[in-house]
Amino acid sequence: MIRPATPADVPQILSMIRELATYEKAAHEARATEQQLHAALFSDHPAAFVHIAEQDGEVAGFTLWFLTFSTWRGVHGIYMEDLYVRPQHRGAGHGVALMKELARICDERGYQRLEWSVLDWNEPSIAFYDKLGAVRQDEWLRYRMTDEPLQRLAAPRD
Secondary structure, three states: OEEEOOHHHHHHHHHHHHHHHHHOOOHHHOOOOHHHHHHHHHOOOOOOEEEEEEEOOEEEEEEEEEEEEEOOOOEEEEEEEEEEEOHHHOOOOHHHHHHHHHHHHHHHHOOOOEEEOOOOOOHHHHHHHHHHOOOOOOOOOOOOOOHHHHHHHHOOOO
16 A cells, blocks of 8 residues: 555654665665654645555555656656665565556646666666666766765855
8 A cells, every 4th residue: 555654654764764775885874863854744845755655554665755847848747766665575566556656646747757866786676667667867967966065065255
C-alpha cells in the first residue's frame, strides 16, 4: 500500500534516509533532524512531500519529492530526491508502486517531468530505472554547491 506520510512517520523517514545514506557510502553526510523534516514536510507551505510504502502494517520504503518548474515546457514537474525500499522488503513491488504514485501525481496535475539522479555505481537502481523506461540524461552535468563554497559565494563583496 502507498500512502502520503503523516507527522507520525517522521522518525521512520529519518531512519530510512540514514539507511539510504549508509548504502550510498555517505552516512556522514546525512545530517537532517526530525525537527527539520517535520518543518519541511508538514508546515503550512511544505518544501517536500513523502509517500510511504507499507507491507503488513510495517513501513517498507519511501519516496521524498518536491516540485520543479520547466521554463521550456512552462509547467511543474517532480524531482524525486530519494527512493528507498528496505532490504527485507525488496522484490515485492514497492519501488515500482512508489514510482507509479509519482507518475500518477504528474498525470493528475498536468506535470510533464519526473526526474531524479542515481549514483553511477548503483547498478541495481540503474537497471530498475532502465526497466521502467526512464531515459538517462548523459548530456547534462550535475553540479552541487554546499558548505564553504556556498558561504563564500553568498558573502557580501566590497
